[in-house]
Amino acid sequence: MKAFEYLFQFLVFPGFLFSAAVGLLAGWVDRLLTARVQWRKGPPWYQNFADVIKLLFYKETVIPAKVSKVIFLGMPLLALAGATLVSTAILVINASPKASFLGDLIVIVYLLMIPAISLMLGGFASRNPLASLGASREMKLMLSYELPFIIAVLVPVIKSGYAIKLGDIIMSQSVNGHIIGSASGAISFVVMLLCVQAKLGYAPFDIAEAETEIMAGVYIEYSGKALGIFKLVKAVMLFVLPVLMIILYFGGIASDAEGFVRNIFQYILILALIVVIKNTNPRVRVDQAMGFFWGPVTVLAMISVALAYLGW
Amino acid sequence: MGFKEKILTKSIYAFHVSSGSCNNCDIEILDCLTPRFDLERFGIVLVGSVKHADVLLCTGSTNTLCVPRIKQLYEDMPKPGFVVAWGACGSSRGMFKDSYNTGAPLDEIIPVDIYIPGCPPKPEAVIAGIKKLLDKVNSGK
C-alpha cells in the first residue's frame, strides 16, 4: 500500500501532473507578462498546454542518424524524473515536516542539477555542432551559478540553528519569523533569485539556447515527444524553484486559507521578478556570466553568510 | 473538427526558409510578430530549428543552389507539417521567372499547402493566408 501511495505522490499529486500543470500555467503568465511589456496582447491561457499536447501526441519524433538512441531519448526522461522528484520531495516535506531526513537539503540541491546535466548530455549526444556549442555553454553556466547558489542556501541553514533539514528550516521560521525579514536573508534571497534565473535558462542567462546565435542550442535536434518532455521539465522547474525559495525564505506553504493566499501572492511576486529581469536585460556572453556569478554575486553571497553567522 | 485538429491549429511553430529572397518578405514575417499584428495571440511563434517546426514559411525565388536544401528541410520537418509559399517569389518566382538560375517554382520542388500573394504580402494578407491554412488543417487533410 505504501508503494502505491508513493507512486501516487510522485505521478499525480504533488508530483508530476500537479507541478507540470501549475508550471505550464506559470509559463503562460511569463508569456503574457512578456507580451504586455512589449505592448502586445499575448497568447491565451491554454497556449502552453496546447504546445505540449501537440508535441507529445501528434508530432513525429525525428531521431538524427547515428546518434546513441539511449542517451538521446533517455536524457529528457532523466531530466523530468529529477525535476519531478524535487517537487514531490519538497511538497511532501512541507506538508509533514516529520518526513524530513538529515541532509535532505543537500539531496535537493543535487537533484536540481540533474535537469541541467541531462540537457548537456542530450545536447552532446545529438551530433550537431550548434548543440555541442550550446551544451558546452550550459556546462560553463552551471559551473558559474552553482557556487553562489550553494553559498546562498547556507544562510537559511545557519539561521535555523545549523539544520540541514527542510523540515527544521520550516519549523524554525514559524517560531523565529521568516528568514527574508533579516538582513542576511534578504541579501541571500537576491543571490538566489539571480541563480534561479540562470537555472531556468532565462535571459540574460539564456546563453545555452540563444535563438539568434546558435538557433535553439541544445534543443536543436530534439523534436516531437522528446522536445515536449523538455518543455515539461522547464514547466516543472518553473514551479519548483520559486516554491523552494518560498520554503527557504518565506516559511513554507501554509496550510490555512489566509496563509495559502499569501503564498500564492509570494509565488506570483517571485515569478514577476524573474519575468521582469528577463525582459529588461540583454543576453550576456558566457565569460560575462561567469565573471558576474563568481565575482559580485559570490561576494554578496559570502557577505550574507557572514552576516547570518553574526546573527543579523 | 476533432481534438487533434483543434490542438494542431492552436499551436503553430513556424520556421523561416529563405531561398534567395530580396529580404522584404523576411522583414514582413517579423512584422507579423510585432505589437500591431501579434501573431503570438494565435499561438504562432517563430522557432530557430526546423526540427521544432510545424510550418515552413518559404520566401524567395528558389534559385538552383537552394533546391536541394529546401528538399532537405522539408524532409527534416517532423510530420504533420505544412508549407506556405510566401510572396510572389515563393508562389511563382515572381519577376525572376525568366532568370538563368531559377529553375522551378516552389510547388514543383515540395508540396505547397497555401499561397500568400503580394510583393511583399501585407500583414493583412498574411493573416488571411493563415486563416486559409487553419481551415485546411480543420478539414482534416
Ligand code: SF4
Ligand atoms: S515577393 Fe517581392 S518582396 Fe518578396 S522576396 Fe520576392 S521580390 Fe522580394
